Amino acid sequence: LAKTTQPISMDSYEGQEVNITCSHNNIATNDYITWYQQFPSQGPRFIIQGYKTKVTNEVASLFIPADRKSSTLSLPRVSLSDTAVYYCLVVQNSGNTPLVFGKGTRLSVIA
Amino acid sequence: GAVVSQHPSRVICKSGTSVKIECRSLDFQATTMFWYRQFPKKSLMLMATSNEGSKATYEQGVEKDKFLINHASLTLSTLTVTSAHPEDSSFYICSARGLAGEQYFGPGTRLTVT
Numbered sequence: 001l002a003k004t005t006q007p008i009s010m011d012s013y014e015g016q017e018v019n020i021t022c023s024h025n026n027i028a029t030n031d032y033i034t035w036y037q038q039f040p041s042q043g044p045r046f047i048i049q050g051y052k053t054k055v056t057n058e059v060a061s062l063f064i065p066a067d068r069k070s071s072t073l074s075l076p077r078v079s080l081s082d083t084a085v086y087y088c089l090v091v092q093n094s095g096n097t098p099l100v101f102g103k104g105t106r107l108s109v110i111a
Numbered sequence: 112g113a114v115v116s117q118h119p120s121r122v123i124c125k126s127g128t129s130v131k132i133e134c135r136s137l138d139f140q141a142t143t144m145f146w147y148r149q150f151p152k153k154s155l156m157l158m159a160t161s162n163e164g165s166k167a168t169y170e171q172g173v174e175k176d177k178f179l180i181n182h183a184s185l186t187l188s189t190l191t192v193t194s195a196h197p198e199d200s201s202f203y204i205c206s207a208r209g210l211a212g213e214q215y216f217g218p219g220t221r222l223t224v225t
Contacts, residue, residue, distance in 0.1 A: 043216035
């Protein structure tokens with residue numbers, strides 16, 4: 001599985017857009033990129049998933065350049081409740097391999 | 112979306128006793144479930160893969176005799192921490208794989224061994 005690298009922490013004010021970039025230089029052709037959010041003492045929650053270009057849902061957008069060696073999770077107009085740890089994962093498209101978590105990015109949203 | 116539950120959510124036990132944690136997929140069948148452990152301010156560490164009707168596959172460094180996993184049905188996997196010690200105190204999280212390959216996580220179980 002491709003190793004992922006993310007910033008350890010980020011701070012943002014309420015109402016701002018937050019972009020968290022993840023590097024995955026060794027991503028394979030069949031791999032896709034998934035982001036999870038985790039609040040303290042809770043299990044991770046799926047945010048968004050993509051293979052290339054741009055994916056958008058009601059929570060976030062995911063930007064993936066053509067070479068797919070990185071991806072950026074974009075959270076529009078964050079609020080205090082978006083304070084959490086965000087994990088970028090590279091997932092194999094085939095087989096039953098489990099999700100392997102990196103260190104994640106701890107986002108702190110300040111009023 | 113699919114729901115995965117864990118029971119109990121919190122448990123405190125004395126050193127030397129065993130504790131069982133249940134993981135259930137409430138509205139879908141899961142042939143594969145996973146168990147993770149998470150220490151404070153650390154990431155999730157995969158402990159083992161639980162396969163319905165067969166033996167679990169443990170990650171390197173995880174003692175299979177200490178962390179007993181049973182996946183007796185398509186909706187239930189259990190993790191038993193045997194002869195628990197204070198260093199086993201942690202947050203245990205399970206996940207279940209859906210038919211399309213997606214993984215859904217449970218809310219976690221906080222284990223404290225005194």
